[in-house]
Every structure is written in structure tokens, then in C-alpha cells.
Amino acid sequence: MGPIAVLVHCIIISSFYHGILSALYSRQIGKYQPSSIIATRHVASVIECAFMCLQESTCSSYNFKVKDPSELKPCELNNRTDDHSDLIDDAMYEYGYLAANYTTGMKTGIVGRCAW
Numbered sequence: 542m543g544p545i546a547v548l549v550h551c552i553i554i555s556s557f558y559h560g561i562l563s564a565l566y567s568r569q570i571g572k573y574q575p576s577s578i579i580a581t582r583h584v585a586s587v588i589e590c591a592f593m594c595l596q597e598s599t600c601s602s603y604n605f606k607v608k609d610p611s612e613l614k615p616c617e618l619n620n621r622t623d624d625h626s627d628l629i630d631d632a633m634y635e636y637g638y639l640a641a642n643y644t645t646g647m648k649t650g651i652v653g654r655c656a657w
Contacts, residue, residue: 565641566591573604573631577621583613590616591637602638609633 568587579600582593587605594600597618604617622638 564591564595564639566594566637567640568635568637569628570607570635571630571632572628572636573634574602574619574621574625574628574636576627577602577619578604578617579620580618582616582618583611584616585613587635587637594618594637594639600639602636605635605637606633607635 580597582590584590584593584605587607590603590605593616594603599620600618601622602619604615604619606615609615625638628636
């Protein structure tokens, strides 16, 4: 299956930034990027995983473990998207990378809610 585009919109409330944060992620279901993980978070949905990536200044992609019985699923933040040749097939995961970021202003210290 080829990439699926998802537009993430976030309403931001922060002492640093107020407004709308938007980013376009390209998602590849059944793919995993093993070589550039910088942090792991546990979240309830892929949209929260994408938002975690937006909050992290060095994050440019993520691995989200779709098939996990836990309520909170692993979300691995990656700092690299330049080379998709090292993606591996793994039906348990979804790989998403930042295709376009429409955000202006400060990216760190952001608290907000996202929607599809």
C-alpha cells in the first residue's frame, strides 16, 4: 500500500503560542523506521503520536504501534525522513513522516488538542 496523506490540525493554548498548528503527514501502514528513534511516548491514537512529533523540535517522523492490546500504544519519534530505503515491513506498525508543516512561531512547550 502506498502513502496515505493525513492533515493534522491542532488548536494551541500555550504561554508561547496561540493559534492553529497544521501539518501534513504522509502515512505508510505496515512500515517501520528502525534507525532514527529519539524518544518513545505512549499515546491512545495515531493523531496523538503525530502531535507528539509536532511538539518535539527535532522530530520529523514517527512509528506508531497500531496493533498493540494496550490502551496506550507506543509512539516512537524519529529525527530523520531523508532516506526511506531502510523502512522495514512490519504489520504491527504505521510509519508517518512530516510532508509539510504550516506552522509559524514557536514549536516547543505547546499544549493543545488535535483533530483529523
